[in-house]
Amino acid sequence: MSLEINLELTDADLAHFRHLMDAAIAKSEQLSNEEIISRAKALVEKMESAPLPEFVQSRLMSLSALINAVQDEEWQMPEDEKKEIMTSLAYFSEPEDIVPDHVPVIGYLDDAIMIELVLQNLSLDLKAYREFCGFRATEEARRGEAANVNRENWLAGTRAQIRSSMRRNRSGAKRPSFFSRIM
Template identity: 50%
Template sequence: MSIEVTFQLSDADLEHFRHLMTTAIANAAKLPEATIKQKAAQAIAEMSSDGVPEFVTSRVASLEALLVMLDDDTWKLPEEERQEVLTSLAYFSEPEDLVPDHIPVLGYLDDAIMIELVVQDLSANIEAYKEFCEFREKEMARRGVEISTEDWLASKRMEMHTRMRKRRSERRGGRIFSRVF
């Protein structure tokens, strides 16, 4: 039998967690990128292991996507966004958690909250990257060639233009107007 426990963090509560993130970022600024990525990967592996509560493991995929996007040469994450992702992963390179992980179940509560904050802050990046990966996989299987971000963006542009034409047509009741000059 499982139970559901729901709680809401106030702005003051969130400010406390953001302060912890800011402290972690300041500490991580001294670390090389490789170290942050390695420690974040270790934290992800630990949070994916048996015995970790589902409320944590269900959030780890988004954190993992951030780590993977950093090393995806095809994605070519702009430097400013790359730094945002790295600083967001900084908390997970901190050896000391707010709640020590060895405390059964509750030890990962702070990690789940931090993942949630990171995902909120970087949700657009995560969504775009996941969408790009799905497009790349589908197109590589279909065409058998490498797919670039430019290919994906061209596809997105075509989708947008198709939607615009469809909306325009719907507004006109399906009538097509032609200009006579």
């Protein structure tokens, strides 16, 4: 038997999460990108070893994908996009939570909410990166040994095409972002 619980965050609730993100960003300005990534990865590893509800697990996979996107040298993320993701990861580099992580079932609820808010803001970036990874895996399997010959050329073409599509989609989005006041 399972139980479904829906949460509705009010403007005041979102303001509280914005405040938490602002505070995390301010603290993280003293950290390097490597430290932010390392701390975000540590949270992911800690969460992976915990018995998590499905709603947290599904969001955790997306947080891992954002971390991978920033570190993937073949994706060659532009600095403005990288900065936006690093700013978002700043929250996850902070060890203090609203709900302590050791509390069974709900300990990672605040992390899951913040991941969801981050993903709403970065959904196009994440979609583009996943599309790139899918193309890369498919193309490498199709080409086999010959893949190394012009690999950088087909990766560059794919990156350019996917980023162009992402930017068109982003410019067409009219919904204000959770982070509109932060970034």
